[in-house]
Amino acid sequence: MITSEDTRFMDIALAEARQAYSExxxxxxxxIVCNGQVIAKGHNQVESLTDITAHAEMLTITSASNFxxxxxxxxxTIYVTIEPCAMxxxxxxxxxxxxxxxxxxxxKYGYRRWAPEVLHKSCKVVQGIRxxxxxxxxxxxxxxxxx
Amino acid sequence: MITSEDTRFMDIALAEARQAYSExxxxxxxxIVCNGQVIAKGHNQVESLTDITAHAEMLTITSASNFxxxxxxxxxTIYVTIEPCAMxxxxxxxxxxxxxxxxxxxxKYGYRRWAPEVLHKSCKVVQGIRxxxxxxxxxxxxxxxxx
Numbered sequence: 001m002i003t004s005e006d007t008r009f010m011d012i013a014l015a016e017a018r019q020a021y022s023e024x025x026x027x028x029x030x031x032i033v034c035n036g037q038v039i040a041k042g043h044n045q046v047e048s049l050t051d052i053t054a055h056a057e058m059l060t061i062t063s064a065s066n067f068x069x070x071x072x073x074x075x076x077t078i079y080v081t082i083e084p085c086a087m088x089x090x091x092x093x094x095x096x097x098x099x100x101x102x103x104x105x106x107x108k109y110g111y112r113r114w115a116p117e118v119l120h121k122s123c124k125v126v127q128g129i130r131x132x133x134x135x136x137x138x139x140x141x142x143x144x145x146x147x
Numbered sequence: 148m149i150t151s152e153d154t155r156f157m158d159i160a161l162a163e164a165r166q167a168y169s170e171x172x173x174x175x176x177x178x179i180v181c182n183g184q185v186i187a188k189g190h191n192q193v194e195s196l197t198d199i200t201a202h203a204e205m206l207t208i209t210s211a212s213n214f215x216x217x218x219x220x221x222x223x224t225i226y227v228t229i230e231p232c233a234m235x236x237x238x239x240x241x242x243x244x245x246x247x248x249x250x251x252x253x254x255k256y257g258y259r260r261w262a263p264e265v266l267h268k269s270c271k272v273v274q275g276i277r278x279x280x281x282x283x284x285x286x287x288x289x290x291x292x293x294x
Contacts, residue, residue, distance in 0.1 A: 046218060047218075050212050050213070050216055050217065050218050051208070051212045051213070051218060052208070052212070052218045052219075052238060052241040052242045053200070053205050053208055053209055053238050053241075058200050061198070061199070061200055062198050062200055065198045065199070066197070066198070069197055070197065071193060071194075071197050071198060071199045072199075085237060085241075086233055086234075086236075086237040086262045086265050087233075087234050087235075087237035087238050087241065088234075089233075090232060090234035090237065090261070090262070091199060091200050091234050094200075094232075094234065095199045114237070114264060114265050115233045115261050115262035115265065117261060118233050118261050118262065
């Protein structure tokens with residue numbers, strides 16, 4: 001089920017994605033919400049940190065765990081503008097995040113292609129919120145890069 | 148092909164795993180080697196950092212990228228005492244690490260079960276070096292925990 005809150009939180013993730021874009025990073029943003037409150041947000045920082053592990057989701061999970069002083073985030077929802085890759089989806093699974101909401105599907109690198117079973121068995125998945133905006137950011141970014 | 152160097156580097160990874168054990172962490176260690184030189188080593192720090200992303204391989208990839216100032220580690224070999232999980236294997240794939248050497252297989256959480264195709268297509272995989280020692284550490288650790 002999609003709520004108006006989902007759209008509001010995804011808009012915050014999208015703002016993070018735009019921030020990534022402006023920094024020359026692949027424009028993906030993530031937000032983690034617990035009890036209706038944003039407890040972590042972040043965007044891809046692979047280029048600025050020179051580190052392929054620095055995906056938006058990974059940074060946000062680390063940040064949320066720090067905030068809650070808990071490694072298990074089962075009462076949290078993670079919002080991501082683009083379908084997570086297998087690395088991030090496994091992290092979302094290991095953290096037992098209770099709900100994953102993502103915008104646009106990622107046919108090439110998304111977890112559903114490479115590791116479809118890694119989320120926690122009780123994780124609820126919602127896709128498609130603000131998908132067009134999320135995808136458009138990615139398309140523009142890579143189009144600009146090819147110039 | 149297994150070389151005497153492989154055994155030597157795996158022994159360093161095993162020393163990291165023992166260090167993890169002594170800190171109350173799941174005893175897994177990792178080492179990254181480039182041009183015959185150890186450029187990064189580390190062990191699981193999930194408990195001490197309260198962060199499920201802090202697997203030995205992830206910390207070591209971040210450290211190696213920092214050392215080389217490069218996000219692509221194609222000329223590196225990563226040694227891990229236990230078969231990586233899907234998160235770490237995807238990170239190893241994203242970093243395009245050229246060679247993965249691991250000790251004991253991990254039937255339950257290993258990447259071959261959850262995400263068998265995530266390594267880079269040119270990555271060479273060697274398994275079984277010091278497997279008994281690596282596995283014994285894990286068995287002892289979890290046996291002690293169940294007491």
